Amino acid sequence: MAKGKKTIDQVGEFGFIRSIMKGTVNVPDNVIRGIGDDCAVIAPDAGKVLLITTDLLLEGIHFLSGKISYWELGAKAVAVNLSDIAAMGGVPRHLFVSMAIPRGMPMDDLNGLYAGMKEKCGKYGVNLLGGDTSASPGGLFLNVTVIGEADGATVLYRKGASPGDRVYVTGTLGDAEAGLRLLKGDLTGSDEIGKRLIAAHNRPEPQLAAGRLIAESMLASAMIDLSDGLVSDLGQVCRESRVGACIFAEHLPLSEALKAVCSANTLDPLEFALSGGEDYELLFTVPRNNADSLEKHLEEEGHAFFRVGEIINGKGVHLVSPEGTERAITRSGFDHFAPVAQPRRKA
Amino acid sequence: MAKGKKTIDQVGEFGFIRSIMKGTVNVPDNVIRGIGDDCAVIAPDAGKVLLITTDLLLEGIHFLSGKISYWELGAKAVAVNLSDIAAMGGVPRHLFVSMAIPRGMPMDDLNGLYAGMKEKCGKYGVNLLGGDTSASPGGLFLNVTVIGEADGATVLYRKGASPGDRVYVTGTLGDAEAGLRLLKGDLTGSDEIGKRLIAAHNRPEPQLAAGRLIAESMLASAMIDLSDGLVSDLGQVCRESRVGACIFAEHLPLSEALKAVCSANTLDPLEFALSGGEDYELLFTVPRNNADSLEKHLEEEGHAFFRVGEIINGKGVHLVSPEGTERAITRSGFDHFAPVAQPRRKA
Secondary structure: OOHHHOEHHHHHHHHHHHHHOOOOOOOOOOEEEOOOOOOEEEOOOOOEEEEEEEEEEEEOOOEOOOOOOHHHHHHHHHHHHHHHHHOOOOEEEEEEEEEEEEOOOEHHHHHHHHHHHHHHHHHOOOEEEEEEEEEEOOOOEEEEEEEEEEEHHHOOOOOOOOOOOEEEEOOOOOHHHHHHHHHOOOOOOOHHHHHHHHHHHHOOOOOHHHHHHHHHHOOOOEEEEOOOOHHHHHHHHHHHHOOEEEEEHHHOOOOHHHHHHHHHOOOOHHHHHHHOOOOOOEEEEEOHHHHHHHHHHHHHOOOOOEEEEEEEOOOEEEEEOOOOOEEEOOOOOOOOOOOOOOHHHOO | OOHHHOEHHHHHHHHHHHHHOOOOOOOOOOEEEOOOOOOEEEOOOOOEEEEEEEEEEEEOOOEOOOOOOHHHHHHHHHHHHHHHHHOOOOEEEEEEEEEEEEOOOEHHHHHHHHHHHHHHHHHOOOEEEEEEEEEEOOOOEEEEEEEEEEEHHHOOOOOOOOOOOEEEEOOOOOHHHHHHHHHOOOOOOOHHHHHHHHHHHHOOOOOHHHHHHHHHHOOOOEEEEOOOOHHHHHHHHHHHHOOEEEEEHHHOOOOHHHHHHHHHOOOOHHHHHHHOOOOOOEEEEEOHHHHHHHHHHHHHOOOOOEEEEEEEOOOEEEEEOOOOOEEEOOOOOOOOOOOOOOHHHOO
């Protein structure tokens, strides 16, 4: 039997663990023990705070096999956790992955998954230090935990926005949602455009450099990453900060690809920008007096930013049309147990 | 509809998260932000190292619903992770739980699960600081990550055992395995005895105080927790330390309950002690010159210990019979993908 055709059952759990231990420590400083003991052991930098985040990725819920390559899935599992570190302004350091693997899964697929994870870890200087592996009674289950570091004084929370603050995002909105709908066959689009939008969904990049610059400038008041959609995630900032927000419809950054696919399918790209999930851009708020200064910093470092709204007294998120009319748009955010099917994150 | 009959679908993800946020921070020192932001934020104690461990618990693989209460399952999910912290000699501090929940799961069951987790967290001063929640496409899926602390100089690894070192365990062996087989109906036993053995399986306690004493004494050379079975876990210590080990059959600590149930079922309790999993006792090795001193410390603090073997030159684990005959016993440890069904951990 050719080596590439082996399955996890033939290699076994211990053989598999040995095979993934290579190339897991990218930045050895502070790592005392990685994979292979009861616990990983790290020595955190004195004076830093630690940021911890964890995310589930389940087959049939967060992804559908066949719609994303295993390499992309591994890379995305890392990227979405790093995005949470970016949203606090931190530097990701160590990663742990638990995986329940269906029996008979080809080693080629598993190796692809780990290659994607290792590529993303390597790119951002993150060490893969441990995890747990089990057979799965169903599909592939992944859980990734990331530990990051930051200067405590610079960490940005969801809480902290005040009326008058400007609301910014770091990139175009709604592309990942359009990519997901293309993957599911709910939309049609040209190959070239489809490719770009599907890549937005399957290959997100965490905005670590921008997040760190925004936090370390100490000019912003709150930050969150856009995983559930603009209205939902801005709503979280509003709830935590006890404020409301306006979004200016005409200021929402839309990619040419999104506009083209929406035009071809007679859909409003605004809807994608407002409620499409998984863009993994950052949303941040900036007191008016700091705005010019932070914009200048971001420009100098080549980071994109778009002013999309303003924090107001009150509650909830309101949409202001180009004509100046305003309406409340309340969305509860993606609820995994909502009675009505919300297919948005199901791919 | 009575409140207790609600399901997760009726309460929703956000309602559920709000409901579990109460009573999650037991030791607020160092906790800057718990549940509710993109990341949890903690300030680790200066000069300490951090210990990180993560464990999966899957319905149908690690537990079968109906064989363990939800309270016990929550408590066990915490306990097995704390056991890994105990095995390094650390103090557990913070816990993160990811959970994929089947649609329609009664809130009573979920609340029981969280009550069990919170009880164990409270008992050991651990903060529940975050996690992730999703609907499950199959059964209940749990992943727990624990962060602990220790003085770097005192941490005990699997590596470190030398020929001549004595091998100890902290409690009786094989009880959890017998409890599991009783639960599955593979063994029969009296109610009283059955209850004790099933409790050993469903309600393990992490040996945190003993682990810390052993590590902080700086008299031991290696330590591991017994999750896969004595031969398998001692085998890990041997592999990491590049040594072999003898186990003295007549020294293995057996509970009266295990002996009674084995006698009633014409089985050899030795087999349970050697390869039964999930005892969550500690196994540690001690250089001969330190042994008396460490035994005295353990006695003074009221910790049980049993000398079960000795580290030798060579490889692998050998069993020495009461008559002095020796045979190699090689077991690869529980392999989730082994071709032959290993039902040991399937309950």
